[in-house]
Amino acid sequence: MKxxxxxxxxxxxxxxxxxxxxxxxxxxxxYPPYNFVNDAGEIDGxxxxxxxxxxxxxxxxxxxxxxxxxxxxPNLVGGNYDTIIAGMSITxxxxxxxxxxxxYLPPDPSFYVALAGTxxxxxxxxxxxxxxxxxxxxxxxxxxxTLVEFASPDETVAAVKNGExxxxxxxxxxxxxxxxxxxxxxVVIETxxxxxxxxxxxxxxxxxxxxxxxxxxxxxxxxxRLNALITEWFSADQAVY
Amino acid sequence: xxxxxxxPSALEGLPWLACxxxxxxxxxxxxxxxxxxxxxxLAAPLALAMGFIGALAKRSQLPGIRQLGQGYVAMVRGIPDxxxxxxxxxxIDQGIEIVRxxxxxxxxxxxxxxxNDFVVCQAAKMPVSSAAPWVHxxxxxxxxxxxxxxxxGAFAANTLDGALSAVPSTQLETARAxxxxxxxxxxxxxxPQMWGYALPGxxxxxxxxxxxxxxxxxxxxxxxxxxxxxxxxxxxxxFAYPHPDWRIYYFGGLLIFYMLMTWGSERVFxxxxxxxxxxxxxxxxxxxGL
Numbered sequence: 001m002k003x004x005x006x007x008x009x010x011x012x013x014x015x016x017x018x019x020x021x022x023x024x025x026x027x028x029x030x031y032p033p034y035n036f037v038n039d040a041g042e043i044d045g046x047x048x049x050x051x052x053x054x055x056x057x058x059x060x061x062x063x064x065x066x067x068x069x070x071x072x073x074p075n076l077v078g079g080n081y082d083t084i085i086a087g088m089s090i091t092x093x094x095x096x097x098x099x100x101x102x103x104y105l106p107p108d109p110s111f112y113v114a115l116a117g118t119x120x121x122x123x124x125x126x127x128x129x130x131x132x133x134x135x136x137x138x139x140x141x142x143x144x145x146t147l148v149e150f151a152s153p154d155e156t157v158a159a160v161k162n163g164e165x166x167x168x169x170x171x172x173x174x175x176x177x178x179x180x181x182x183x184x185x186x187v188v189i190e191t192x193x194x195x196x197x198x199x200x201x202x203x204x205x206x207x208x209x210x211x212x213x214x215x216x217x218x219x220x221x222x223x224x225r226l227n228a229l230i231t232e233w234f235s236a237d238q239a240v241y
Numbered sequence: 242x243x244x245x246x247x248x249p250s251a252l253e254g255l256p257w258l259a260c261x262x263x264x265x266x267x268x269x270x271x272x273x274x275x276x277x278x279x280x281x282x283l284a285a286p287l288a289l290a291m292g293f294i295g296a297l298a299k300r301s302q303l304p305g306i307r308q309l310g311q312g313y314v315a316m317v318r319g320i321p322d323x324x325x326x327x328x329x330x331x332x333i334d335q336g337i338e339i340v341r342x343x344x345x346x347x348x349x350x351x352x353x354x355x356x357n358d359f360v361v362c363q364a365a366k367m368p369v370s371s372a373a374p375w376v377h378x379x380x381x382x383x384x385x386x387x388x389x390x391x392x393x394g395a396f397a398a399n400t401l402d403g404a405l406s407a408v409p410s411t412q413l414e415t416a417r418a419x420x421x422x423x424x425x426x427x428x429x430x431x432x433p434q435m436w437g438y439a440l441p442g443x444x445x446x447x448x449x450x451x452x453x454x455x456x457x458x459x460x461x462x463x464x465x466x467x468x469x470x471x472x473x474x475x476x477x478x479x480f481a482y483p484h485p486d487w488r489i490y491y492f493g494g495l496l497i498f499y500m501l502m503t504w505g506s507e508r509v510f511x512x513x514x515x516x517x518x519x520x521x522x523x524x525x526x527x528x529x530g531l
Contacts, residue, residue, distance in 0.1 A: 022371040
């Protein structure tokens with residue numbers, strides 16, 4: 001009885017599975033238009049479509065996984081998924097831990113957004129909200145304003161609306177949607193260009209996947225399909241390749 | 242209902258709300274209540290079983306087992322729960338993958354820990370990349386369940402140990418005088434009487450377990466807190482059902498859910514307590530049924 005139990009346990013642990021190699025694409029799901037969860041409950045957005053297109057071009061079998069921003073890099077290196085495609089800017093600091101493909105979106109200017117009528121001096125002297133572990137948080141921390149960090153992008157905008165912060169700094173495309181939906185309550189008070197474009201994050205040991213994705217990105221940049229997606233998801237001001 | 246909902250921008254008022262509350266995302270929200278209730282339904286008996294093992298280990302005459310039991314209970318009660326909830330699933334997950342790596346891919350000689358990365362061969366991943374999303378969800382849920390069992394098992398072990406000690410020793414001596422073996426004494430005399438003493442502590446533990454279910458959210462499992470936060474946030478024009486920040490309503494709904502759970506549990510435990518102390522003299526006076 002004990003023997004059969006032990007062998008059943010061992011068999012369960014080392015049962016040989018099906019051999020298909022699926023690439024798991026990790027994203028945040030809270031940053032429209034880059035990536036968000038639509039009302040049907042599916043991951044949607046620019047990055048969903050870019051990711052699906054790249055998988056089609058590189059002939060990879062892909063599934064999508066959602067993960068909170070804070071643990072998105074640790075879970076990549078821990079093997080929960082194989083890529084990060086979540087509006088993550090290529091920075092030297094992140095490059096020490098993971099590898100990036102080439103950028104698949106030219107840098108999107110970041111906006112300072114505040115309640116209508118706010119004096120622009122809050123950018124240097126007030127309280128500015130940003131999401132933790134973003135280039136925008138780093139930018140505010142470098143300056144003289146007080147930084148207030150939040151775990152999700154939604155909360156940073158909510159902080160400005162309820163008065164906790166004077167302004168919020170985040171990617172322009174994301175904040176433009178919030179400004180448009182606010183009926184004049186929120187306005188853009190300043191723009192600043194940050195970061196070197198967003199890239200797909202992969203593990204440093206995963207050179208093969210990085211090469212495949214880079215080749216696929218080259219292909220869709222060359223034949224204009226990437227530009228078509230950019231104009232579909234972003235405003236007319238967004239630069240294209 | 243469904244044909245009406247195909248064009249949300251044309252709806253207003255109650256029909257809009259009806260379609261909104263039944264869209265795909267909300268159905269996932271309602272399903273997550275099932276996840277939470279499922280966790281409670283599984284974690285409670287497992288933690289109780291773990292508690293029994295822990296209590297018996299603590300009271301064991303064998304030297305190694307006793308230290309193990311006492312060490313387990315003291316460690317888990319002393320170290321903040323969050324450390325276990327973050328550490329245990331990671332430990333179990335990586336442990337299983339390492340075992341599978343050595344068993345299934347003996348030809349791969351690259352080290353598993355490469356720089357920052359944890360790399361095992363594709364066949365060794367648990368669950369495998371090609372598995373359906375529900376397999377991944379179930380696996381994550383199981384890891385969370387193991388963490389809950391470990392933590393709440395230690396608290397249950399302490400409660401049960403105290404309750405076992407609270408059974409009057411005269412009862413046990415009488416049982417021995419009648420010629421019952423230690424095993425018979427335990428199962429027939431000590432254990433049934435223990436429940437009356439254990440119940441207040443276990444009822445308390447159950448309430449704490451209910452309160453602790455949002456820790457699933459910390460482990461990345463899509464529970465009710467995750468969906469309330471996701472659904473409540475302000476949604477702009479890109480979504481089919483735009484709305485302002487409604488988190489207060491969603492979290493208010495969660496508050497009502499948890500309070501109903503607590504109130505219901507309290508009633509069940511009160512009834513259980515009066516049945517268990519039937520005919521016994523307790524500090525609250527003689528039990529019901531007398």
